[in-house]
Amino acid sequence: MEAQGEKKQTCGTICLKYLLFLFNILFWLAGGAVLAVGVWTLMEKSDYISLLDSSFYSASAYILIAAGVIVILTGIIGCCATLKEMKSLLIVYLILLLSIFLLEIIAGVLAFIKYQELDEELRQNLKVTMQQKYQRPGEESVTQAVDKLQQEFKCCGSHNSSDWMGSVWIQAVENERLVPDSCCKTPSDLCGLRDHPSNIYKVEGGCIVKLEEFILSQLYILGAVGIGIAFLQLVGMMFTCCLYRSLKEDPY
Structure with missing residues (x-):
């Protein structure tokens, strides 16, 4: 009877090791996804950073990159702790998982608060930035x-195309355009001479609405990635606790 109990306990430990090892592979892949999203945000959409006085957008991309690297390193530590059955390293791994989980919650709250500020900043500053x-x-x-x-969002002006009437560049003597050529549905040199709806984009709400939608969609992506990783972390913490207890009780 005693031998059977010991065998069951050993089999349970082995199962937990494989489950935690599989989790760490998924966690490592999730870290790679976060890193990729951060790099993509910074590289592909970095042009819009110059339209914002706040550094929140670029900072969020760097935070994602850093978080991705930390998650990957944590996954590696988890694999080492699991394979070598090092209880002390398992504790370090559990603390790292818990720390990242808490940081994600804080980051989520800050992102929501900052979005409200960013939205207000856009409405106040985008028109002035374009005109000046x-x-x-x-x-x-x-x-x-x-x-x-x-061009990308098919809009013209901050609130509407008439915003360009107050532009320093449009008001210059040497300039004959009414709007920039990028407002045109089919961009070409001097196409901005005519601001008729058949020639330029007349989007209700202007580019501010489009940029707000874009930033919000980015937050949704970050939120979805964060929720996915948070769920993995909860599963990982559960497996880690079970494996630690199993190793502690195992006589071998």
């Missing part, structure tokens, strides 16, 4: 961002 900095010397990044924003 577009096509001005030393503001090439803003010009590129505005052109990309208007």
Whole structure:
């Protein structure tokens, strides 16, 4: 009877090891996904950063990259702790999982709060940024961002195309355009001379609405990734506790 009990306990430990090892592979892949999302956010959408006075957007991308690296390293520690059955390393691994989980909750709350501030900042500053900095010397990044924003989201102006009437560049004597060429449905040189709806984008709410929708969609992506990893972490913490208890009770 005693031998049978010992055998069952050993089999349970082995099962837990394999389950935790499988979890760590999934966790490692999740870390790679977070890292990829961070890099994608920074590389593909970085043009819009110049339209925001806040560093929240770029900071969130760097946080994602850092989080991805930490998750990958944590997964590696978990694999080592599982394979070598090191109880002390399992405790370190459990603490790391718990710390990341708590940081995700804090980051989620901050992201929601910051989005409200970012939304207000957009409404206050985007129009001024477009009017004062577009096509001005030393503001090439803003010009590129505005052109990309208007073409990618098929919009014109901050609230509407009439915002461009107050632009320093539009009001210049040498300029004959009514709106930038990037407002045109079919962009070409000097197409901005005519601001008729058949020629330029007339989106209700302007580019602000489109940019708000884009930022919100990014938060949804981050939220979905965060929830997925949080669920994995809860499962991992449960497996880790069970394995630690099993190793502690095992006589071998």
